[in-house]
Amino acid sequence: MKPYLLQTLKELALLGAIRNKIELSSHELAKQLETSQQTASRYLLELDTQQMITRELGVKKQLIQITSIGADLLENAYLSYKQIFDLSTKVAFKGKLISGMGEGKYYTEQKGYADQFKKQLGFVAHPGTFNVEIEYIERNKLRLLRNCGGILINEFQAENRTFGNVVCFKATINGYKGAIVLPKRSHYAIVLECISPYYLREKLGLHDGDEVEVIVYLQ
Amino acid sequence: MKPYLLQTLKELALLGAIRNKIELSSHELAKQLETSQQTASRYLLELDTQQMITRELGVKKQLIQITSIGADLLENAYLSYKQIFDLSTKVAFKGKLISGMGEGKYYTEQKGYADQFKKQLGFVAHPGTFNVEIEYIERNKLRLLRNCGGILINEFQAENRTFGNVVCFKATINGYKGAIVLPKRSHYAIVLECISPYYLREKLGLHDGDEVEVIVYLQ
DNA sequence: ATTACTAAGCAGCGAGTAA
DNA sequence: TTTACTCGCTGCTTAGTAA
Numbered sequence: 001m002k003p004y005l006l007q008t009l010k011e012l013a014l015l016g017a018i019r020n021k022i023e024l025s026s027h028e029l030a031k032q033l034e035t036s037q038q039t040a041s042r043y044l045l046e047l048d049t050q051q052m053i054t055r056e057l058g059v060k061k062q063l064i065q066i067t068s069i070g071a072d073l074l075e076n077a078y079l080s081y082k083q084i085f086d087l088s089t090k091v092a093f094k095g096k097l098i099s100g101m102g103e104g105k106y107y108t109e110q111k112g113y114a115d116q117f118k119k120q121l122g123f124v125a126h127p128g129t130f131n132v133e134i135e136y137i138e139r140n141k142l143r144l145l146r147n148c149g150g151i152l153i154n155e156f157q158a159e160n161r162t163f164g165n166v167v168c169f170k171a172t173i174n175g176y177k178g179a180i181v182l183p184k185r186s187h188y189a190i191v192l193e194c195i196s197p198y199y200l201r202e203k204l205g206l207h208d209g210d211e212v213e214v215i216v217y218l219q
Numbered sequence: 220m221k222p223y224l225l226q227t228l229k230e231l232a233l234l235g236a237i238r239n240k241i242e243l244s245s246h247e248l249a250k251q252l253e254t255s256q257q258t259a260s261r262y263l264l265e266l267d268t269q270q271m272i273t274r275e276l277g278v279k280k281q282l283i284q285i286t287s288i289g290a291d292l293l294e295n296a297y298l299s300y301k302q303i304f305d306l307s308t309k310v311a312f313k314g315k316l317i318s319g320m321g322e323g324k325y326y327t328e329q330k331g332y333a334d335q336f337k338k339q340l341g342f343v344a345h346p347g348t349f350n351v352e353i354e355y356i357e358r359n360k361l362r363l364l365r366n367c368g369g370i371l372i373n374e375f376q377a378e379n380r381t382f383g384n385v386v387c388f389k390a391t392i393n394g395y396k397g398a399i400v401l402p403k404r405s406h407y408a409i410v411l412e413c414i415s416p417y418y419l420r421e422k423l424g425l426h427d428g429d430e431v432e433v434i435v436y437l438q
Numbered sequence: 439a440t441t442a443c444t445a446a447g448c449a450g451c452g453a454g455t456a457a
Numbered sequence: 458t459t460t461a462c463t464c465g466c467t468g469c470t471t472a473g474t475a476a
Contacts, residue, residue, distance in 0.1 A: 244440065245441065245442085279440060281441085
């Protein structure tokens with residue numbers, strides 16, 4: 001999607017073209033976009049070709065309406081901005097499934113953790129963790145999790161050692177309910193350890209290396 | 220503001236660059252934007268020149284953070300999208316001040332209207348209307364008002380005639396509290412008639428032809 | 439590995455204009 | 458008035474490459 005076409009679509013939407021047909025000449029659009037009539041005309045042609053708008057050309061003006069394809073594009077852009085500014089809600093991560101070394105199973109089976117998961121998250125975690133290595137480009141986002149509180153799981157003693165504090169966030173993993181688990185200590189993990197009431201590998205039919213989307217709910 | 224720079228800024232913001240410095244190479248950004256490393260590098264230079272981001276170049280990566288100038292730009296874009304999709308809130312109109320023919324004064328001084336304004340809008344309207352001729356390009360938006368209910372002011376009898384139903388919306392006129400008044404009949408008015416507790420011409424120090432912004436609250 | 443320069447090529451812009 | 462074509466020119470893009 002060319003940025004200037006999205007921009008144009010946005011202007012059309014601001015004039016009400018999502019809900020109604022609007023009467024608009026290429027000259028008027030040009031003024032709005034601070035460009036030439038020719039360029040505005042070309043933009044409209046491009047949007048039309050890509051089926052983002054419908055047009056009815058009259059002798060004087062044209063009636064323009066944004067199609068559902070165009071509206072979807074705008075909505076996506078909107079959701080991005082929402083993610084930026086209404087940070088309270090959620091953050092999406094993309095990554096790929098990797099194997100742990102069995103330690104996930106060891107920890108999640110500790111009664112001290114399991115009982116708290118049940119109480120704080122509302123589900124009994126399937127033994128083991130579902131580990132998603134976050135894409136390089138998205139690792140910056142991980143920092144956000146460190147600044148956003150989350151659900152505290154308290155440390156406890158068992159088997160002659162201490163199991164440390166852990167922070168959780170509710171999450172969905174490819175749409176399935178679950179949570180992510182962050183050891184309070186480790187600073188720059190690039191892996192999200194997910195727990196869930198389901199055996200996710202089976203439920204999602206995924207193997208090592210497959211793409212996974214994790215949506216983390218920050219509050 | 221070049222559209223592709225806004226797009227770039229948005230991607231940076233999605234990676235958390237409004238609140239934190241993020242570590243990002245031009246190559247990574249290029250992948251994200253689906254362009255070449257050179258172009259991504261140039262974008263970053265441009266954003267830097269225009270003081271929309273700050274950069275700290277290291278040997279390996281660069282630390283990037285969005286400045287308040289950049290964040291303001293993004294916020295404006297966000298607010299536009301908000302206006303498109305969260306239509307429930309408000310619509311902004313631009314236009315210029317024009318004179319009526321005294322009929323605004325005649326109507327607003329009718330007790331039948333004045334009492335209802337007081338009751339429904341919570342203020343005593345200054346006699347007369349403040350008339351704003353909406354810019355050509357924005358006239359499409361006027362249609363939205365027709366589909367959005369508003370506050371009904373009932374018709375009444377006086378002086379041997381009927382004063383018809385009127386619909387109001389709360390509004391601000393260049394920031395001052397007021398309302399707009401739409402006769403239920405007239406179909407495609409291109410003038411917003413505003414009322415306000417203040418004598419707006421004086422309060423705003425405006426004359427015929429001056430630019431005015433009217434923000435209409437739809438609910 | 440980086441960033442970012444130069445140079446060449448190509449996409450997009452708008453003046454002029456036809457319909 | 459409109460829309461939208463052609464075409465010359467500008468400026469954006471990217472390959473190659475230096476640092």
